[in-house]
Amino acid sequence: MTVPPATYAPIFDGHNDTILSMTKTGRSFFERSAEGHIDLPRALEGRLGGGFYAMYVPPPDPSAPAGQVPPGPELVPAQHELLTIFGRLLEIAQASNGRVKIVRTAAEIQACLDGGTHAMLLHLEGAEPLDPEGRALEVFYAAGLRSVGITHARRNAYATGVPIRTFPRGPDIGPGLTDAGKTLVRQLNRRKVLVDLSHINERGFWDVASITDAPLVATHSNAHARCANPRNLTDKQLDAVRDSRGIVGLNFAIGFLREDGARNPDTPIATMVEHIDYMVERMGIDCVGLGSDFDGTTVPAELRDAAGLPNLVAAIQARGYTDGDLRKLLHGNWIRVLRETWGE
16 A cells, blocks of 8 residues: 555544553653554654543453443542543643643644644543532533543443443443433533543433434444444444434444454454445545544554554545545544534
8 A cells, every 4th residue: 555645634533542551551652652552753653633532440340241330339439540540641731842732622623733733632431430410520621621421331320331342233232321321411511521422332322312412423433334343333323423413433443343343453444444435425424533542442453553544544545535525534524523512
């Protein structure tokens, strides 16, 4: 594959787990590493201008099967863990000498992409640190939180997540939103915080769709019709995202891409583009973006890491997408949806 020079539009990505990777490995965001997928040098090389930086609080019992951990009194330890993660991201921005910015508006994201500043959108993956009264949400919002996924791959006090390693299976697994979950969606709507549907089960998806007044967003999911993993979205769900003028970010995880569900790193980049083609055909060019899941999964070896993004862009261009289409896929659709969600 011929890799184009890095002159394409900058990329804004719907999901990464980079802060978790940095915590585990001790690597620096500012130094190029052979570990993980994202650091600032590799982001610059791949034209990755920023994205959703996930703050994930692990379950209290990591040995419990995914999706079967019952809700419990985990608010205080979850808040303590989140404060630590939140603080690390703020420290990165403060230590960057202006190279990194915590973004709070769509206009700030666009300005960062235009000016070469790396944009970090703070995303909470799993609402365990949020109290039912909404007070913690106010505090974290004031600090820069702008996106929340209600649950991860388990059940919590608000909703049920889908197990990641179950294949083949649909996303209709377990009950939908609890009463507390429905209240949380309304709180997030009032505060104009994005509600991420990527990990929630199908009943929870439809519960959110019946309540929310914002576009439906799955930050890092794929098409179930092409890969029958429960983390992926059915055609009916994709249609609902389209009808709400929302967005689905292509997940680079090999297990969510392949028709056989195999976790084979030799998965070609063409498989990623086939998901893009399918979702564009189903939802339209305005409702598809990228949601890599970098640093949280195994991606195709041909892609490698953020520095390999030109390989993906070349494969998309080879399918005949116009420059205008490409700009929408790489960041324009995210900017639109965030502007409509955040009300600015």
